[in-house]
Amino acid sequence: xxxxxxxxxxxxxxxxxxxxxxxxxxxxxxxxxxxxxxxxxxxxxxxxxxxxxxxxxxxxxxxxxxxxxxxxxxxxxxxxxxxxxxxxxxxxxxxxxxxxxxxxxxxxxxxxxxxxxxxxxxxxxxxxxxxxxxxxxxxxxxxxxxxxxxxxxxxxxxxxxxxxxxxxxxxxxxxxxxxxxxxxxxxxxxxxxxxxxxxxxxxxxxxxxxxxxxxxxxxxxxxxxxxxxxxxxxxxxxxxxxxxxxxxxxxxxxxxxxxxxxxxxxxxxxxxxxxxxxxxxxxxxxxxxx
Amino acid sequence: xxxxxxxxxxxxxxxxxxxxxxxxxxxxxxxxxxxxxxxxxxxxxxxxxxxxxxxxxxxxxxxxxxxxxxxxxxxxxxxxxxxxxxxxxxxxxxxxxxxxxxxxxxxxxxxxxxxxxxxxxxxxxxxxxxxxxxxxxxxxxxxxxxxxxxxxxxxxxxxxxxxxxxxxxxxxxxxxxxxxxxxxxxxxxxxxxxxxxxxxxxxxxxxxxxxxxxxxxxxxxxxxxxxxxxxxxxxxxxxxxxxxxxxxxxxxxxxxxxxxxxxxxxxxxxxxxxxxxx
Amino acid sequence: xxxxxxxxxxxxxxxxxxxxxxxxxxxxxxxxxxxxxxxxxxxxxxxxxxxxxxxxxxxxxxxxxxxxxxxxxxxxxxxxxxxxxxxxxxxxxxxxxxxxxxxxxxxxxxxxxxxxxxxxxxxxxxxxxxxxxxxxxxxxxxxxxxxxxxxxxxxxxxxxxxxxxxxxxxxxxxxxxxxxxxxxxxxxxxxxxxxxxxxxxxxxxxxxxxxxxxxxxxxxxxxxxxxxxxxxxxxxxxxxxxxxxxxxxxxxxxxxxxxxxxxxxxxxxxxxxxxxxxxxxxxxxxxxxxxxxxxxxxxxxxxxxxxxxxxxxxxxxxxxxxxxxxxxxxxxxxxxxxxxxxxxxxxxxxxxxxxxx
Numbered sequence: 001x002x003x004x005x006x007x008x009x010x011x012x013x014x015x016x017x018x019x020x021x022x023x024x025x026x027x028x029x030x031x032x033x034x035x036x037x038x039x040x041x042x043x044x045x046x047x048x049x050x051x052x053x054x055x056x057x058x059x060x061x062x063x064x065x066x067x068x069x070x071x072x073x074x075x076x077x078x079x080x081x082x083x084x085x086x087x088x089x090x091x092x093x094x095x096x097x098x099x100x101x102x103x104x105x106x107x108x109x110x111x112x113x114x115x116x117x118x119x120x121x122x123x124x125x126x127x128x129x130x131x132x133x134x135x136x137x138x139x140x141x142x143x144x145x146x147x148x149x150x151x152x153x154x155x156x157x158x159x160x161x162x163x164x165x166x167x168x169x170x171x172x173x174x175x176x177x178x179x180x181x182x183x184x185x186x187x188x189x190x191x192x193x194x195x196x197x198x199x200x201x202x203x204x205x206x207x208x209x210x211x212x213x214x215x216x217x218x219x220x221x222x223x224x225x226x227x228x229x230x231x232x233x234x235x236x237x238x239x240x241x242x243x244x245x246x247x248x249x250x251x252x253x254x255x256x257x258x259x260x261x262x263x264x265x266x267x268x269x270x271x272x273x274x275x276x277x278x279x280x281x282x283x284x285x286x287x288x289x290x
Numbered sequence: 291x292x293x294x295x296x297x298x299x300x301x302x303x304x305x306x307x308x309x310x311x312x313x314x315x316x317x318x319x320x321x322x323x324x325x326x327x328x329x330x331x332x333x334x335x336x337x338x339x340x341x342x343x344x345x346x347x348x349x350x351x352x353x354x355x356x357x358x359x360x361x362x363x364x365x366x367x368x369x370x371x372x373x374x375x376x377x378x379x380x381x382x383x384x385x386x387x388x389x390x391x392x393x394x395x396x397x398x399x400x401x402x403x404x405x406x407x408x409x410x411x412x413x414x415x416x417x418x419x420x421x422x423x424x425x426x427x428x429x430x431x432x433x434x435x436x437x438x439x440x441x442x443x444x445x446x447x448x449x450x451x452x453x454x455x456x457x458x459x460x461x462x463x464x465x466x467x468x469x470x471x472x473x474x475x476x477x478x479x480x481x482x483x484x485x486x487x488x489x490x491x492x493x494x495x496x497x498x499x500x501x502x503x504x505x506x507x508x509x510x511x512x513x514x515x516x517x518x519x520x521x522x523x524x525x526x527x528x529x530x531x532x533x534x535x536x537x538x539x540x541x542x543x544x545x546x547x548x549x550x551x552x553x554x555x556x557x558x559x560x561x562x563x564x565x566x567x568x
Numbered sequence: 569x570x571x572x573x574x575x576x577x578x579x580x581x582x583x584x585x586x587x588x589x590x591x592x593x594x595x596x597x598x599x600x601x602x603x604x605x606x607x608x609x610x611x612x613x614x615x616x617x618x619x620x621x622x623x624x625x626x627x628x629x630x631x632x633x634x635x636x637x638x639x640x641x642x643x644x645x646x647x648x649x650x651x652x653x654x655x656x657x658x659x660x661x662x663x664x665x666x667x668x669x670x671x672x673x674x675x676x677x678x679x680x681x682x683x684x685x686x687x688x689x690x691x692x693x694x695x696x697x698x699x700x701x702x703x704x705x706x707x708x709x710x711x712x713x714x715x716x717x718x719x720x721x722x723x724x725x726x727x728x729x730x731x732x733x734x735x736x737x738x739x740x741x742x743x744x745x746x747x748x749x750x751x752x753x754x755x756x757x758x759x760x761x762x763x764x765x766x767x768x769x770x771x772x773x774x775x776x777x778x779x780x781x782x783x784x785x786x787x788x789x790x791x792x793x794x795x796x797x798x799x800x801x802x803x804x805x806x807x808x809x810x811x812x813x814x815x816x817x818x819x820x821x822x823x824x825x826x827x828x829x830x831x832x833x834x835x836x837x838x839x840x841x842x843x844x845x846x847x848x849x850x851x852x853x854x855x856x857x858x859x860x861x862x863x864x865x866x867x868x869x870x871x872x873x874x875x876x877x878x879x880x881x882x883x884x885x886x887x888x889x890x891x892x893x894x895x896x897x898x899x900x901x902x903x904x905x906x907x908x909x910x911x912x913x914x915x916x917x918x919x920x921x922x923x924x925x
Contacts (some may be wrong), residue, residue, distance in 0.1 A: 004394045014401065015387035016382040017445055024442040025408050028419030041399045091296035098294075098558045104549075105301050108308070111548025113520045115505045116541040123314055123534060124307040134326040162304060169300075182655040185626050190720060191647040191676040200672075204663045223412035226505045230524065244414035248506075251418050264415040271410045 034260035053262035063263060065238070066246040067270075073153075073242060074221045077160045081217060082210070085168025086159070090202070094177055102174070102218075106166040118230025121159040125231075145232065149239035152232045156240055159227060164217060175206035207208040211282040215275055222271055243267050308545070314538035322534050360466040361540065364519030367433065368502065369547065371516065372492035374437035376497040379444040380490060387452035388478070392461065413506045416442070421510050429515045439507045444497045451496065455489025488558050495555045503550060519544060570637035570728050572600040572623065572761065576907065577632035585630065594785040596632075598777075600729075600763070605755050607776035610766045611808070615785040616765050619754055620731055623763070625649050636728050640830045652721020652730045656737045659711030662706040666697060669705050670719050691723045715750070722758070729761040736771060745859045748775060769809050781805050797852075798911065801920040806850050812878065815856065815888045816850040819914065826914050829883060831863055844916030851912045853878065854916050856890035858899060859906035867903055881905065909925075 015248040036053055057063050090248065109117070127133040127144040132155075145155040166220060179201065187197045225244035234241035234249070243247075247267065251260035314322065314338050316330045344359035346352055348366055353359055389395070390402055420439055421430070429435040463485065467477040483490070509521040523540050579593040588594065594616045600606055608616040621627040623634060625646035633642045641649050661669050670688045679687075692698045695715045700708070705716060714735055721730045732751075736744045752775060755762050764775050772779050773793040781789045781796065781804070788802040789795075800806040807813030817828045823837040825832055826849055833849055838906060865881035865888060876891045879898055888905065892898055914921045 001756060004392060005622075006395070010389035010393035010395040010397050011399070013385035017386040017405070017449060018401070020378070020382055020438070020441050021405060021408055021445055024416075024420075024439060025411065027423050028416045031419035031422060032415065088296055088300050093294075102297055102301065104552050104556050106304065107547065107552045108549060109304055111502065111545070111552060112541075113501050113503045113505060113544050115520045115524055116544050119523065119537055119541055120307050120311045123538060124310045129322060129326050131306065131328070162307065165300075166304070179659060180659075182657060182659050185624075185646070186653065186655060186659040186717070186720075188626070188671040189624065189651060189653050189843040192672070193676070200661045200663060203659075219410050223414065224348050225412075242410055247412075247414045248417065257418075260418070262398040264412075267412055268410075268415055271412060272407060275410050 016103045032042055032264050035257045036265055039258055040055050053258045054266065057259055057262045057266060062246065063266075066243050069239075070222060070243045073156070074218060075211065076157055077221050078214065078217055079166070080157070080161055081165045081168050082214060085209075085213065086172045086206070087166050088165070088169045089172035090198070092173060103170065106169055108166075109163050110166055112163075115230050116160065116228035118227040121155065121162075122231050123226075125155050147236055149236055152236060152240050156228055156231060159231065160221065160224070163227070164220070167216065168202070168213045171209040172206055175209035175276055176202060179205045205280070211279065214282070215278055218278060219271060219275060222274070301362070310539050311538050314534060317535055317543045319533065319535050337535040338543075340536055340541065341540055358522065360517070360522050361519070364517060364522035367512070367516050368508075368518040371433040371436040371440070371508070372498055374433055375440045375444060375501045376494050378437060379441055379448045379497045380494055382441075383445055383448035383452055383493065384483070384490075387449045387456055388482075390449065390453045391456035392464070405449055409443050409446045411442065412497040414441075415503065417506055417510045420507060422512055430511065431515050431517075433516045435511045436508045436516060436518070437501075439511055440501045440504060444500055447496055447500065448493045451493040452486065452489050455486045459485055467501075490560050491555050492560075495551060495558075498551055499548065501520075552556070570639075570761075571602050571635075572598075572729060573633075573634065573635040574598040574619075574623075576632040577619075577622065577629050577634070579622060579627065579629045579631070579833045588617030589858075591630075592785055593622075593629075596787055598780070598787065598790070600761060603759045603761055605752070605777045606761075606763050606774035606777060607779045608763060608782060609767070609769060609772040609779050609794060609808075610782035611767055614782045616767075616782050617733060618785075619782070620653075620733055620763065620765050623729070624651050624653050624731060639921065650724070650725050650726045650728045652718075652724070654714060654717045654721065654730070654732045654735045656734045658710055658717055658738065660705045660708075660713050660716050660835055662704075664705055665702055666692070666705050666708070666716060667701040669716050670723050673720050673724055687723055687725070690720045694722065694757070695719050695750070710738045711740070714739065714747065718751075718754075722754070722760075727760065729763060732764045732766075734766050734767075735764075744771075751775060773809070781808065783808070799913075800850070800921075803848060803850055803915050806852070810852060810854075812853055812889050814850045814852045816915075817848050817851075817883075817886055817888065819849045821847055821914060828863065828886075833863070833907060833912065835912050835914055836910050838909075839912040840912040840921050842916040846917050848915045850915050850920075851907050853889040853891050855908035855911040856888065857906055857908075858890070858892070859904050862904040862906045864902055864904050867898065867900060870898060 037051070038048060039052070042215070092102060114122070122130075124130050125132045125145055127146075133143055142148075143151050145151040182204055183201050183205075184197065187201055192200070223244055224242060225248065228240050228242060229245055229248075232240045234245045243263075244267075247260060247263055250256050250263065313328075313330055316333050316335070317327070318332055318334050318336065319329055321327060340358065341361040342356055343357040344362035347359045348362055390398060424430050424435045424439070429438075459482075463481070464477065465479050472481065505518070505520045505524075508518045509524075512518065512521065519540065523537060570601065574596050577593065577596040577598075578591055580591045585591055594617065596619070605840050608619060610616045618627065622629050624804055625641070625644060629642065633640055636649065650674045651702075661672060662674070667688055670691055671684045674684045674687060688701075689698070692701055695718065696717060697712065697719070700712070705713065708716070718730070718732075718735075721727060736747060739747055748771065749765075751762070764772065766772050773796070777792065778790060779793060779796055782804075783802075783804045789800065791799075791801075796805055796809050800809070803816055806816070817827045817833075819826045819833065821827070821840060821842050824841070826835050826840060826842075826847075827833065828849055835849070864881060865883045867879060868882050869880040871878045871880070876893050877898070879890050879892055881888050881890070882904065890905065
């Protein structure tokens with residue numbers, strides 16, 4: 001790629017984007033920051049409260065538990081969706097009339113509104129009249145996701161795998177089809193086995209798209225709200241109360257603005273920090289050496 | 291055909307819940323509550339009729355008595371703000387992506403990164419401040435409010451995808467056009483935009499997708515006039531008890547716009563992902 | 569190492585080929601000696617890559633056999649054929665160092681550690697990359713990457729043949745020459761059979777001892793560079809090799825004598841046996857000169873090509889080009905041409921008359 005020209009007037013091209021995003025990002029963010037350092041007793045009267053809310057949030061067992069559940073959930077779905085997505089992409093043919101049909105069918109879950117995904121799985125998993133719930137119970141498992149924390153978790157994870165694995169498949173597949181045939185031919189001639197081809201050709205060539213996949217899946221699963229809200233409502237008990245659900249409960253349900261704002265900021269920072277970590281770790285080998 | 295086994299199993303797994311939703315939507319309430327049936331025993335279109343009967347209201351006709359028009363308006367509202375959002379996102383992302391792909395300017399890298407960080411902002415964090423912000427500028431419960439709010443995560447995404455496509459087009463194209471005497475604007479719209487048509491398609495697809503599936507912000511920013519179909523569904527489900535058939539029918543109808551959009555971009559989906567850069 | 573025999577080979581990409589047009593590769597019989605440097609030359613789509621892939625085992629031919637020495641390898645997979653291939657675009661394993669790239673084929677075959685090390689160092693020295701062994705292969709220049717992919721072929725001592733598929737495509741022009749001489753040098757040093765596929769006549773003629781020229785799935789001539797130049801057996805070779813290519817003059821043959829525009833043109837051997845629907849006299853511009861009498865033509869255009877000039881003349885509708893050395897005068901308007909009789913031949917339907925199939 002040719003070197004870019006230095007041109008400060010390029011800023012004019014970027015201004016509309018900055019204005020729109022800033023309106024949506026900076027004003028609300030300042031509002032949150034504002035709330036997070038104030039105490040209110042109603043009547044629109046606010047008092048400076050410093051970092052009290054932050055300390056309180058970080059120390060509260062409720063927040064720690066929600067964060068713990070959130071991290072566990074994200075870790076589990078990443079551990080399932082990424083390898084599964086890669087495996088499915090690898091097993092697909094590189095071309096052919098059925099490939100587009102496959103891709104279209106696979107993309108379908110990605111375009112269903114999230115609450116519909118929740119409702120769909122709700123209906124699907126109902127212990128008495130849902131296909132999944134009924135089948136499991138008929139097979140002798142005692143399954144009721146509205147009562148058993150473990151069943152609720154399993155259902156949520158199955159739902160997320162159902163909902164999002166296709167994204168990993170699409171990305172991995174895009175990476176795979178961009179590998180020229182010569183690499184596979186060279187590997188054959190060099191006597192490389194299936195594993196060596198995966199390890200030394202396919203995986204490195206998929207690295208870029210996989211980074212995108214892991215980042216997107218991390219971010220979106222870490223921010224998950226609608227699907228568990230519709231499916232389990234955070235229950236049974238608090239078993240599936242993740243960060244977003246807890247936050248909305250606090251802010252809109254209990255109207256605890258200060259603590260909610262502090263929690264928001266901590267939440268946002270954790271998301272940013274972990275995303276940045278992922279990115280740095282995945283990209284650490286790029287561009288080293290001259 | 292051994293290598294079709296895994297994709298086929300996976301697709302069957304994907305289709306099962308969708309099948310269940312579809313079969314539910316053709317069952318009567320009595321049948322649903324009566325017990326488990328794999329196929330609808332008595333097929334009914336009643337659930338769809340309850341939703342689609344409000345159709346005349348949208349085009350100014352008369353609605354049959356006892357018909358709840360909020361369903362059909364839910365669809366109209368959703369499609370309206372999603373379309374608005376897609377147009378706005380692409381329109382502002384195009385010049386910005388061009389700037390990022392062609393020029394170096396003060397703070398360009400930081401700006402790009404800052405844009406992307408907004409993709410990482412949990413909507414739950416912004417729900418309340420958004421409500422206050424859009425109320426204070428008198429946009430609460432309008433389509434444009436939701437369209438603008440969704441720009442928060444769609445513009446960064448659109449800039450990111452478009453920048454990837456644009457960078458793969460050689461700079462010589464620009465230079466040749468200037469030598470041939472094109473002005474910037476005629477070059478941009480007559481030559482450059484058609485050249486990244488696939489990129490615009492892919493970016494529009496993703497904007498449509500993320501705006502269509504989002505509920506939290508859309509619900510927070512609307513009450514009656516711009517209420518999205520997704521919100522209509524949750525409220526109906528909770529207020530009038532278990533009308534599962536109706537809920538299933540409404541759910542099935544929300545899958546259709548997405549399916550149509552996917553069909554149009556099916557040949558670009560995989561490519562579009564590959565082009566975006568990290 | 570072994571002699572390579574292509575026996576009665578034919579290939580079609582269609583599952584049920586019917587007519588000749590369905591074949592990407594028409595009937596081919598060839599024998600390549602052990603240790604030779606061969607080039608496969610032809611325009612894009614002539615079937616040379618297909619032939620290469622058949623030899624390496626990436627494609628199974630529709631018909632015929634491939635023998636390495638006396639062993640039939642037609643159905644042997646690529647890895648078991650002991651061949652090496654260098655592709656058009658450098659294929660290297662991005663995540664590995666240069667050392668690991670070179671060691672990869674040996675490790676895949678379970679060669680011991682000490683032996684791998686010794687062999688890798690030996691090859692690295694041969695391709696001048698000893699000082700880069702610990703660098704990551706991903707960040708090297710294209711010519712170094714091509715050297716690595718070549719090294720991966722050389723590193724195995726059981727290799728029967730190394731094949732090059734237009735290996736200089738992505739190399740900078742000033743490095744092409746360097747890499748090509750490196751190839752020749754390596755060939756002389758290790759005396760391994762090498763097959764070099766290209767559409768560039770300079771690359772083919774400077775690299776190979778024997779050049780196989782292909783067109784539309786057919787081998788049109790096999791010969792040394794000199795033979796191809798001085799005695800093309802097919803009009804395709806005549807105009808594909810040489811710049812500009814051979815002149816072709818439509819002619820008639822009466823009683824073994826060739827006539828162009830009713831004037832008699834003496835040909836090699838004094839007599840021709842040519843017969844066919846399309847008869848042509850072929851003579852290279854190098855072997856045409858101005859004379860005081862003979863075929864009369866109009867001088868149309870003169871192009872300066874450095875040490876000589878290329879003159880384009882016309883006899884009726886037929887263009888005839890010739891080379892004129894610097895310092896020689898060029899007549900204006902009408903002139904007469906003489907052909908070197910020993911380099912003037914008659915082609916029937918494209919093929920040199922005496923060797924028509």
